[in-house]
Amino acid sequence: MTPDLPSVYPMTKAVYKEAKRLALANGGRYHVACILYRKGRVIHIGVNTDKTHPRFQRITSDGSLVSTLHAEMSALRYAQKGDSLEVLRFLKTGDITMARPCRHCQKFLALAHLRDIRYTTWDGSWDVL
Secondary structure, three states, X not given: OOOOOOOOOOOXXXXXXXXXXXXXXXXXXXXXXXXXXXXXXXXXXXXXXXXXXXXXXXXXXXXXXXXXXXXXXXXXXXXXOOOEEEEEEEOOOXXXXXXXXXXXXXXXHHXXXXXXXXXXXXXXXXXXX
């Protein structure tokens, strides 16, 4: 299922297709893509990855150490104040599902002063963070 794409966003079918391809190429558990826009142009498409720099290590609530980079954090490396962000999560079948950023990512997204942050919901529609 393709999310209903509003005309105010420059997300074309080609951008959506590339985001989907990159997200599904990740062998991890979650296939998430995060598209960063600036003034109507795609700046970066970030995806979840397990292969990261050690500075992205964090301790989870159960005390284990993880070294993953979420798609949102990947995109934030290129973000500037006023940019827009769209987060999409894909099932292995290619269907869209819930992509609400985790609390950790939400904290950093708030610090970035983005114009707006949108994510896909369980039914493939958009919601705003």
